[in-house]
Amino acid sequence: MSVADVLRGHRVVPVVVLDDPGAADDLGAALVAGGLPVAEATFRTPQAAAVLRRLAQRSDLVVGAGTVLTTRQVDQAYEAGARFVVSPGLSAEVVRRCQTLGLPVIPGVSTATEIMAALDLGLDTVKFFPAEASGGLPTVKALAAAFPQVRFVPTGGITAQSAPIYLGHPSVAAIGASWMVAPDLLAAGKWDEVTARCTATVAATSSGAARSGASTDVQGKVS
Incomplete structure (x- = not known):
């Protein structure tokens, strides 16, 4: 499986920070019900691998590991069933370990130099991070031109x-985003709201909506 295969049909990737593996089943069900059957479970909590494993057990959900910083975390993600890996930066060791395991990897970059390093590693898809702090869409456009x-x-x-x-x-x-899986929603178990925000996100970011520049408010309602 390639990065293109992972992202095909999944243009919005919910970035999940969850420390309770017991809530993973409800989260997965909410994402699928809302039409966003994909998740990046980040290695930002002690229980990240366990959360990832629970989510990866669902056949109707494409689950990857996020905030992967080391080859050890790559191995943990692979063993837990991750189908792709995302890093905040570009580590040649992390990329090569993913390539050895056959795991699609999306490293983070914010400069032309980092993009060239990614190309040298045989990659053609990168995470632009942190997007807004690094100049947002104007920077993406400038880098894409080059x-x-x-x-x-x-x-x-x-x-x-x-x-x-x-x-x-x-x-x-x-894009990677978290408004539909905001930490306060997950902590409170507001799965109906997660589903509602996912549904609104899908509607607002469909191909036609994206081309026309339609937007939603922070609650996920089309505006």
Whole structure:
């Protein structure tokens, strides 16, 4: 499986920070019900591998590991059933370990130099991170002009309002976002709200909506 295979049909990737493996089943069900059957379970909590494992047991959900910083975490993600790996930065060791295991990997970059390093590693899809802090869509456009063969997955600071605008650019393969899986919703077990925000996100970021620049408010309602 390639990065393109992972992202095909999944242009919005919910970035999940969850420390309770027991809530993973409800979260997975909410994502699928809302039409976003994909998740990046981040290695930001002690229980990240256990959460990832629970989510990966669902055949109707494509689950990857996020915030992967080391080859040890790559191995943990692989053993837990991750189908892709995302890093906040570019580590040649992490990339090569993923390639050895056959895991699609999307490393984080924010400069032309880092993109060239990614190309040297045989990659053509990178995470643009932190997106808004690094100049947002204007920077993506500038980098895309220099590297037309590269696809970007902007992540970091993207909102329901800006998501369709990012997705309207041809160099953007997908975005990573968290408003539909906000930590307060997960902590409170508000799974219906997660589903509702996912549903609204899908409607607002469909191909036509993205091209037209439609937006949603922070609750996921189309505006």
